[in-house]
Amino acid sequence: xxxxxxxxxxxxxxxxxxxxxxxxxxxxxxxxxxxxxxxxxxxxxxxxxxxxxxxxxxxxxxxxxxxxxxxxxxxxxxxxxxxxxxxxxxxxxxxxxxxxxxxxxxxxxxxxxxxxxxxxxxxxxxxxxxxxxxxxxxxxxxxxxxxxxxxxxxxxxxxxxxxxxxxxxxxxxxxxxxxxxxxxxxxxxxxxxxxxxxxxxxxxxxxxxxxxxxxxxxxxxxxxxxxxxxxxxxxxxxxxxxxxxxxxxxxxxxxxxxxxxxxxxxxxxxxxxxxxxxxxxxxxxxxxxxxxxxxxxxxxxxxxxxxxxxxxxxxxxxxxxxxxxxxxxxxxxxxxxxxxxxxxxxxxxxxxxxxxxxxxxxxxxxxxxxxxxxxxxxxxxxxxxxxxxxxxxxxxxxxxxxxxxxxxxxxxxxxxxxxxxxxxxxxxxxxxxxxxxxxxxxxxxxxxxxxxxxxxxxxxxxxxxxxxxxxxxxxxxxxxxxxxxxxxxxxxxxxxxxxxxxxxxxxxxxxxxxxxxxxxxxxxxxxxxxxxxxxxxxxxxxxxxxxxxxxxxxxxxxxxxxxxxxxxxxxxxxxxxxxxxxxxxxxxxxxxxxxxxxxxxxxxxxxxxxxxxxxxxxxxxxxxxxxxxxxxxxxxxxxxxxxxxxxxxxxxxxxxxxxxxxxxxxxxxxxxxxxxxxxxxxxxxxxxxxxxxxxxxxxxxxxxxxxxxxxxxxxxxxxxxxxxxxxxxxxxxxxxx
Numbered sequence: 001x002x003x004x005x006x007x008x009x010x011x012x013x014x015x016x017x018x019x020x021x022x023x024x025x026x027x028x029x030x031x032x033x034x035x036x037x038x039x040x041x042x043x044x045x046x047x048x049x050x051x052x053x054x055x056x057x058x059x060x061x062x063x064x065x066x067x068x069x070x071x072x073x074x075x076x077x078x079x080x081x082x083x084x085x086x087x088x089x090x091x092x093x094x095x096x097x098x099x100x101x102x103x104x105x106x107x108x109x110x111x112x113x114x115x116x117x118x119x120x121x122x123x124x125x126x127x128x129x130x131x132x133x134x135x136x137x138x139x140x141x142x143x144x145x146x147x148x149x150x151x152x153x154x155x156x157x158x159x160x161x162x163x164x165x166x167x168x169x170x171x172x173x174x175x176x177x178x179x180x181x182x183x184x185x186x187x188x189x190x191x192x193x194x195x196x197x198x199x200x201x202x203x204x205x206x207x208x209x210x211x212x213x214x215x216x217x218x219x220x221x222x223x224x225x226x227x228x229x230x231x232x233x234x235x236x237x238x239x240x241x242x243x244x245x246x247x248x249x250x251x252x253x254x255x256x257x258x259x260x261x262x263x264x265x266x267x268x269x270x271x272x273x274x275x276x277x278x279x280x281x282x283x284x285x286x287x288x289x290x291x292x293x294x295x296x297x298x299x300x301x302x303x304x305x306x307x308x309x310x311x312x313x314x315x316x317x318x319x320x321x322x323x324x325x326x327x328x329x330x331x332x333x334x335x336x337x338x339x340x341x342x343x344x345x346x347x348x349x350x351x352x353x354x355x356x357x358x359x360x361x362x363x364x365x366x367x368x369x370x371x372x373x374x375x376x377x378x379x380x381x382x383x384x385x386x387x388x389x390x391x392x393x394x395x396x397x398x399x400x401x402x403x404x405x406x407x408x409x410x411x412x413x414x415x416x417x418x419x420x421x422x423x424x425x426x427x428x429x430x431x432x433x434x435x436x437x438x439x440x441x442x443x444x445x446x447x448x449x450x451x452x453x454x455x456x457x458x459x460x461x462x463x464x465x466x467x468x469x470x471x472x473x474x475x476x477x478x479x480x481x482x483x484x485x486x487x488x489x490x491x492x493x494x495x496x497x498x499x500x501x502x503x504x505x506x507x508x509x510x511x512x513x514x515x516x517x518x519x520x521x522x523x524x525x526x527x528x529x530x531x532x533x534x535x536x537x538x539x540x541x542x543x544x545x546x547x548x549x550x551x552x553x554x555x556x557x558x559x560x561x562x563x564x565x566x567x568x569x570x571x572x573x574x575x576x577x578x579x580x581x582x583x584x585x586x587x588x589x590x591x592x593x594x595x596x597x598x599x600x601x602x603x604x605x606x607x608x609x610x611x612x613x614x615x616x617x618x619x620x621x622x623x624x625x626x627x628x629x630x631x632x633x634x635x636x637x638x639x640x641x642x643x644x645x646x647x648x649x650x651x652x653x654x655x656x657x658x659x660x661x662x663x664x665x666x667x668x669x670x671x672x673x674x675x676x677x678x679x680x681x682x683x684x685x686x687x688x689x690x691x692x693x694x695x696x697x698x699x700x701x702x703x704x705x706x707x708x709x710x711x712x713x714x715x716x717x718x719x720x721x722x723x724x725x726x727x728x729x730x731x732x733x734x735x736x737x
Contacts, residue, residue, distance in 0.1 A: 013064035024164040029098030039069045052081040095177035115381030120389040125204030128221040136177035143353035144170035147192035153185035160188030184215040191354030208292045210311045214347040224320035228327035235453035244616040245564040248282040266318040270325035281606030284332040302343035306390040332401035340407040341373035364424045379435035402455030411436040444477030468519040483520035486511045498659035505633035519620045520563040529579045549717035552681040556719025559605040560653040574598040597687030618645030628704040652722040662714035668704025674725040682715035691715035
């Protein structure tokens, strides 16, 4: 009997040493034999091992790395300590991880497998906890098709044979005492069919090494001490359609750098960025993806860490401090979030357990070939859960105020960027990805219910209907959608020689035919200043003076047009070169009057936008907008009214897109009396020519369908904002010329 048992142990030892044992927990740890107990531990790097609590050595079996001790049951505590000497002569102490019972609850596993565990990031990954009064880290990972999963790191010489995890259905887990915050780790996965070993970073990891290194880091579980209660309470009551929303988009790595040229920390960025954005009057900052990513040139759009801010600037608690600082200064933070695809990096999600796990198995759906990335399998519960939990993590744990969901169109269409024959229709014969649609609807419904006041913004570049309508209406449930049509038409128009614009007037007016079919945000994003497009300044028509005037006019048009505002960093400076992620903004341009004047205009536009309810109180409904004249193509002039949706005041907007001044231009207005020029983009303080009007009297002379009218002088390539004089301009925060 003893000989047979010894023979079995030798077989077990051989399988363990080969990393092929089907059930390591059946061998390792504590096992009873009547009134005797056996303890077995596997460590190939150990020269000798002893049980500290009984003061006796363990015997090595057949020089395989498997050590065993046998003795009386009552001689050994439930959790015992091991001391071992490695091949370098160093002694190590540790509790045996194989003496601990399973830690994940069946309820957690059930919720996860159903795709309904919104806090799966608290279950999976690496989490400090105490078990029976002993501190350690619970490692767990979803890898249903793996033959073996081990955790490897500095604590076991990165040897996957040392600490194989326990299988719990589709999830693997192991509680390891003695692991400290900051330690590096990964999961070693043995592919079931081939025996190939894969080294994978933690999909739910909270911290990662700085690129080019790719290991995950154990993160301290100490919660960040938030101090933004006032902001969070106010946000819950927020009605985003009725408040000003002006977003400043930032790539943290190239906004500013340290004196040594290195990246600024989240703390340094908070102080600099909040002061700057606040001084310009923006309400929110949107961060280009700061989810961990290995390639700088991807700008964060090919993430490998969906639960970790990039280590380029600090830790997850450092990032929480950044958000907290913004909130205390009255500035919201939105994250550009990427649930549409992920990179093929070997340490990431691709073929995670040796099978197509996170991505579609069907080659017709698996890849975005144009981007060289893989598409999430939205029909698999655990993948859907991964993405839902990621969204909840950023909103709940990091207090973010919204998610701008990247590349929604690529998720919605099966034939996105695919030629005929490269895609397969859905069961109804259409090109819609029904699983992605269901995921987006569920995600938006969950977020709007759980996190009132949070902004969900779709970058959706097609005419997909009802993107910002609830699911019960057949919509996708987003709160806002980027108005890509407005952006393309407007930039195309402003690139045309002003003398020829009269032939393209429809580019200005067409957008109002659909402006209220969705809740739109007007984007001038990073996409418009990369890939050879040049900067916004470089794309404006005319000589240098005209290009500045055109850009000032564009901003007046944008800030008075229906829709929330979105501007990429550097555009407020009139940066003349294309954005470069490896450099920094051209801050020295502010020494020139034209550039500082443009920046000042953005400040004043934000003041006017914030203080005039007509400009922000009804941006998603027809009641907030009225054409006064959209037909003056001959002069390239458009005139419209903005209202807050109720009775009362109006704001008059006059835009002259011609390079010719118009003296005594008659504009219809609803009321007689004095109107004040709240803003004129040709003012000298903006580096214009100073052709301002000041106060203008309206008389009961009907024009443009209105009972009254007034006469104004229109500078070339300029935008004017007029308000009835009952509104005190001093309250607008606009500085005098």
